[in-house]
Structures are given as structure tokens and as C-alpha cells.
Amino acid sequence: MPTPRNNIQKMDLTLTEEQLAVRDAARDFAQNVLKPGVIARDTEQRFPTDEVKQLGELGFLGMMVDPKYGGGGMDAVSYVLAMEEISKVDASASVVMSVNNSLVCWGLETYGTEEQKQKYLTPLAKGDVIGAFCLSEPEAGSDATSQRTTAIDMGDHYLLNGTKNWITNGGSASTYLVIAQTDADKGHRGINCLIVEKGMEGFVVGAKEDKLGIRGSDTHTLMFQDVKVPKENRIGEDGFGFKFAMKTLGGGRIGIASQALGIASGAYELALAYSQERTAFGKVISKHQAIAFKLADMATEIQAARLLCLKAANLKDQGKEYALASSMAKLFASKVAMEQTVEAVQIHGGYGFVKEYHVERMMRDAKITQIYEGTSEVQKIVISRTLLKD
Numbered sequence: 001m002p003t004p005r006n007n008i009q010k011m012d013l014t015l016t017e018e019q020l021a022v023r024d025a026a027r028d029f030a031q032n033v034l035k036p037g038v039i040a041r042d043t044e045q046r047f048p049t050d051e052v053k054q055l056g057e058l059g060f061l062g063m064m065v066d067p068k069y070g071g072g073g074m075d076a077v078s079y080v081l082a083m084e085e086i087s088k089v090d091a092s093a094s095v096v097m098s099v100n101n102s103l104v105c106w107g108l109e110t111y112g113t114e115e116q117k118q119k120y121l122t123p124l125a126k127g128d129v130i131g132a133f134c135l136s137e138p139e140a141g142s143d144a145t146s147q148r149t150t151a152i153d154m155g156d157h158y159l160l161n162g163t164k165n166w167i168t169n170g171g172s173a174s175t176y177l178v179i180a181q182t183d184a185d186k187g188h189r190g191i192n193c194l195i196v197e198k199g200m201e202g203f204v205v206g207a208k209e210d211k212l213g214i215r216g217s218d219t220h221t222l223m224f225q226d227v228k229v230p231k232e233n234r235i236g237e238d239g240f241g242f243k244f245a246m247k248t249l250g251g252g253r254i255g256i257a258s259q260a261l262g263i264a265s266g267a268y269e270l271a272l273a274y275s276q277e278r279t280a281f282g283k284v285i286s287k288h289q290a291i292a293f294k295l296a297d298m299a300t301e302i303q304a305a306r307l308l309c310l311k312a313a314n315l316k317d318q319g320k321e322y323a324l325a326s327s328m329a330k331l332f333a334s335k336v337a338m339e340q341t342v343e344a345v346q347i348h349g350g351y352g353f354v355k356e357y358h359v360e361r362m363m364r365d366a367k368i369t370q371i372y373e374g375t376s377e378v379q380k381i382v383i384s385r386t387l388l389k390d
């Protein structure tokens with residue numbers, strides 16, 4: 001008769017040599033290349049063009065894509081580790097990385113045709129160009145089935161009309177995955193996803209948003225006026241577009257959860273270091289229980305967020321269902337990011353309120369992780385519906 005002890009399955013949380021090497025490479029890049037200009041880019045709302053090019057050269061823009069399409073062939077756990085390290089320093093650069101990897105490359109690799117992969121995925125995975133994922137509209141944010149953008153079937157092409165809002169990489173991308181309604185009578189089953197190229201006639205990149213956080217990233221309104229998109233640029237079967245968006249966002253949320261994790265852990269590391277240098281009332285402030293207990297809470301919550309991110313990534317790597325885990329990771333990690341960056345500013349006192357010390361930017365950057373790729377309320381819809389499913 002097997003004893004419970006004999007039945008224990010190995011639960012191995014050890015990272016492999018390869019995963020550690022990816023994490024270290026991302027850390028080096030973040031500290032040496034991203035950090036020096038991050039405050040200026042945030043202040044000037046300047047896209048990290050050169051830095052993103054280097055991210056591509058290092059293989060960080062198509063990390064999980066099959067090498068035969070120019071990708072790194074890495075696992076999702078490595079992606080979480082790299083996202084955390086890049087986000088610790090520059091969340092504006094890491095959102096470019098997240099959108100390109102998990103919304104654009106993953107969607108194309110998983111559901112695209114061989115021709116679409118050759119033509120669009122390969123340059124995206126190599127980082128020669130970057131991509132954007134266009135779902136949100138002025139009146140369709142959380143309520144994503146209410147698409148007003150239309151893609152009318154004209155036989156050999158779709159005629160695309162409408163407006164997309166808050167599109168990350170909106171001005172810098174070359175390849176856009178655009179969700180649009182083809183047959184309104186079919187509701188969400190009449191929605192398609194089309195691959196649109198910058199430069200197609202009638203496609204206009206509109207105003208750049210002036211944002212609270214991730215100010216180095218490039219967020220635009222996009223307008224489509226009678227854009228002719230060839231039929232072969234549709235992803236999947238007719239009417240697959242909404243499911244495509246939902247499936248893609250399931251993995252995207254692992255990226256944003258890891259971004260939130262990185263923002264929180266970056267702020268924590270700065271607060272930890274500062275608390276061991278700054279003195280008040282005759283000792284370093286980390287020796288005051290008020291600060292020491294804050295650090296204990298921060299470290300514990302960040303570790304819990306990290307485990308949720310790794311859990312979701314590990315399920316994805318095993319080919320198991322991961323949408324519930326990715327929503328949980330995003331819900332929790334984004335809450336941790338918001339709360340712990342506020343604490344990091346508090347620990348820094350007056351210094352925390354000025355740009356030079358980085359944590360005020362991290363506090364501003366944290367907020368978007370509770371909004372994009374599904375607000376925290378949307379994550380609760382996904383989680384509760386899964387729990388309550390028959």
C-alpha cells in the first residue's frame with residue numbers, strides 16, 4: 001500500500017541553467033542599456049527606438065517563437081524571467097516586448113497560415129519590425145464584443161473602416177493585428193482578425209496619447225478609412241476573430257503580470273537599498289520596525305506574485321489550460337505593483353517624490369497594469385466565470 005510520502009510528486013521550482021542565463025542577460029541589458037536613459041525617455045515621452053532594436057538583436061522580441069521563424073525557441077518561464085528584469089528598470093520598453101511576444105507573435109504562430117508566418121511572423125520574431133494588437137475602441141474597451149470597426153467581405157478583400165484607441169506600439173509598429181466586425185448579425189461570431197500593414201492606403205496613425213505612466217511607450221489612436229485588406233490576411237476561419245483575441249490575451253496577461261511583477265520588484269529593490277543607507281533618529285531607517293515591516297510585506301507579496309506568474313507560464317509550457325492562472329497572476333501582480341510602488345515612494349520620503357530616484361515613475365507605470373489587457377474587473381469576470389462553470 002503506497003504511503004502518502006511515496007505519492008509525493010516532485011514539485012520542482014528550480015530554474016534551469018538556460019532559464020537563469022536568459023534572466024541574467026535580461027538583467028544586464030536592463031541595468032546597462034535601459035537604465036541610463038530611462039528618466040529622460042519618460043520625461044520627454046520618447047520611444048526607446050535604439051533600445052528596442054537591441055532587444056530584438058538579443059532575441060527578446062520573439063522569445064517563444066520557433067527558431068525556424070526567427071524566434072528564440074524559449075519557454076514561457078524564461079519569458080516571465082526576462083519580462084521581470086526588463087520591467088524592473090523600464091516598463092515602457094517591457095510593454096513593447098510583451099505586446100510583440102505574446103499578443104502579436106504568439107497569435108500569428110499559433111493561428112497563422114504558413115504564408116502569414118513567413119511574411120509577417122519572421123521579421124517580427126527577429127525584431128526587424130514590431131507589431132501592435134488592435135482590439136480596443138472608443139466604445140469597446142472591457143466590452144470587447146461591441147466592435148464598431150467593420151471589415152466588410154468584398155470577395156477577394158475586406159474593406160476595413162473604423163477607429164482603434166490606446167494602441168500600444170501604434171506609431172512604431174509595421175504589422176497590426178486588427179479586430180473588426182464582418183457580420184453584425186452573428187455578434188461575436190461575426191468578428192475577424194486581419195493583418196494590416198503600415199502604409200496600406202486609408203490607414204492613418206492618429207494622435208499620440210500623453211499618458212500618466214509608461215510614457216516612453218508609443219500609444220496611438222488608429223483610423224481605417226476604406227482600407228483594402230487582402231483575404232489572405234485574415235487569421236483563422238471566418239468569424240474566429242473574437243476567440244482569437246481572447247486566446248491571445250490569455251497569454252498576453254502572463255506578460256503583463258510579469259511586467260507588474262518587475263515594476264514591483266524594481267521598486268522594492270530600490271527601497272531596500274535606500275532604507276539601508278538613509279539614517280533617521282540615529283540609525284538606518286531599515287532598523288526602524290515601521291520600515292522593516294514594510295519591506296517584509298513587500299518581499300512576501302512580490303514573491304507570491306512571482307510564483308503566480310511562473311505557475312501560469314509553467315502551465316502554458318506544459319500545454320495545459322492557463323487562462324485562469326494568467327488572469328489570477330495579472331489580477332494579483334498588478335495589485336502588488338500598485339500597492340508596493342506606493343510603499344517604495346513612502347520609504348524614500350521626499351526623495352521618492354522626485355524623478356531622480358525612479359520610484360515615482362514606477363508608481364505611475366504600475367497603474368496601467370491594472371487597466372490594459374483586461375482591467376482587474378475583467379480578470380475577476382474571467383476568474384469567477386471559470387470557478388462557477390458547470
Ligand code: CAA
Nearest residue numbers: 135136142143144145168188243246247323372373374378
Ligand atoms: N478562449 C476562447 N474563447 C473564449 C475565451 C477564451 N479565453 N473567452 C471567451 N471566449 C469566447 C466564449 O466562449 C464565447 O464564445 P461562444 O459564444 O461561441 O461560446 C465568446 O468568446 C464570448 O464570450 P463571453 O460571452 O464570455 O463574452 P463577454 O462579452 O461576456 O466578455 C470578457 C468577456 C472576458 C469581458 C471579454 O470581453 C474581455 O476579455 N474583455 C477585455 C478585453 C481586453 O482585455 N482588452 C485589452 C485590449 S488589448 C491591450 O490592452 C493590448 C495593449 O495594447 C497592451
